[in-house]
């Protein structure tokens with residue numbers, strides 16, 4: 117008897133993604149769709165796309181979507197959620213979007229404990245605008261606006277979002293994962309699923325920071341970019357659960 | 366039943382009556398009574414109030430709630446409304462209905478907290494980036510503030526466009542008897558099939574303003590422009606006061622129009638045929654009415670405003686095709702000062718009508 121072992125999640129359509137070869141945005145889109153589907157939570161999903169390479173995320177998801185101004189997705193999601201408290205809302209943001217221009221919005225959505233799930237793509241660089249320095253760019257990392265490598269004395273230091281947000285009382289779940297290999301991808305799916313489940317149980321704000329690649333602007337092959345995230349990325353941004361009210365911290 | 370209400374409270378309660386169930390604000394004088402009122406009143410009606418971390422955030426919450434189908438509102442005053450401009454541009458681009466209140470205070474910069482009309486250009490000519498317009502209502506009494514706020518929600522939904530209530534510190538703070546329009550049943554409002562509220566696997570709804578193909582964006586711009594043209598036809602509102610035979614027409618809106626009514630009466634008593642023309646919508650601006658007046662008895666038009674020469678530009682545009690070439694002047698107080706009726710009457714009587722507000 118034939119058995120279907122693999123299908124595309126219903127929440128994704130067949131549109132070819134515009135992401136560069138080896139970019140991990142596409143993997144994370146899929147994980148979001150799979151997580152919601154596994155939870156059976158696909159009817160009232162509303163996604164908020166950022167400004168950044170994922171600006172066109174609504175082209176790939178089949179659920180209702182908003183496209184938000186740069187950094188403002190958590191506020192847009194707050195409005196959506198207040199208007200429709202029973203919907204499932206996900207916010208998708210890059211590191212320029214969330215940790216630079218949108219820092220106020222994410223901190224306050226977190227501290228209010230808005231019942232939403234934020235997927236935070238940390239690729240350490242501004243992808244869409246061509247590889248400029250991001251707030252998460254590591255010391256020594258070369259970007260088009262830190263051409264000799266990021267120098268903390270000149271450019272300041274990287275921001276660690278999970279560590280920072282977990283100091284707040286408001287959030288329910290904050291975790292950092294990665295997508296550099298199969299195991300990491302599985303862990304990320306579980307973390308996303310947990311965030312959505314907690315949202316459905318009205319436990320409050322969840323954020324999953326996902327260490328990601330931008331092979332194009334890292335000037336690396338897709339494989340080398342994954343290796344870079346696995347080694348350098350995971351060392352600078354330790355993976356783990358930073359806050360989990362279900363486990364008492 | 367009439368109640369004694371502050372302008373700000375009347376705006377807030379009229380919004381509730383119109384079915385507004387999502388309010389997002391940030392404190393700034395002189396509009397604080399609106400968020401304060403909403404903070405307890407929304408609870409009573411099962412709605413939502415959020416004190417946002419900034420005006421930037423508040424307007425984006427409006428974008429979310431409005432885009433998800435709710436009647437949503439935010440209020441602020443000049444510096445805060447500047448911060449909302451990015452969001453207003455997105456809202457206009459994505460065609461999300463909502464109501465934005467600006468109880469203007471004097472500027473530029475932090476300026477002062479006293480009444481002003483110095484955000485006229487910002488409200489009527491775009492304000493944020495890109496090509497867009499809002500329907501702009503300028504109430505001149507507490508009753509009218511309530512009525513126009515109520516109406517604003519219906520027109521916002523009709524056009525899927527932001528609507529602005531442009532008041533000032535004086536209107537917001539003063540108390541007058543006013544009747545709040547009858548409350549709508551929120552559940553009986555027309556359904557918004559375009560709203561993004563979860564599609565049950567059905568057709569996807571996307572609230573966005575990005576169109577990377579120039580032809581697609583041009584078509585979108587054309588569609589928006591058609592809406593603005595329709596507003597000009599359907600929504601232009603104004604009031605004439607003793608303009609029938611008026612040789613001197615004062616043009617003023619909002620609180621200044623009330624001052625001008627008193628000035629008109631004074632001038633009439635001293636034998637000067639004065640009248641007042643009051644635009645109630647500032648966009649669309651009633652240019653045609655000004656043109657009509659200039660075809661009649663009006664020889665002089667004076668823009669009376671709490672800004673350094675903003676309203677006068679639209680008065681002049683209204684007279685662009687005028688064959689009679691009437692005289693145009695301005696009488697303004699700014700910085701938070703408000704003119705008295707006597708000051709306006711004096712200026713007209715002096716006969717020295719100038720085009721600069723500086724004496």
Ligand SMILES: Cc1ncc(C[n+]2csc(CCOP(=O)(O)OP(=O)(O)O)c2C)c(N)n1
Nearest residue numbers: 167168169186210211212213241242243244
């Ligand atoms: C207000 C505003 N400022 C700047 C930009 C330009 N801009 C577009 S995307 C982007 C950076 C996005 O980087 P990130 O959030 O890291 O996402 P990525 O592209 O790497 O996925 C910037 C600065 C904009 N669209 N709006």
Ligand code: SF4
Nearest residue numbers: 135136139169243330
């Ligand atoms: S620029 Fe970078 S982040 Fe953007 S799609 Fe390409 S690889 Fe991905």
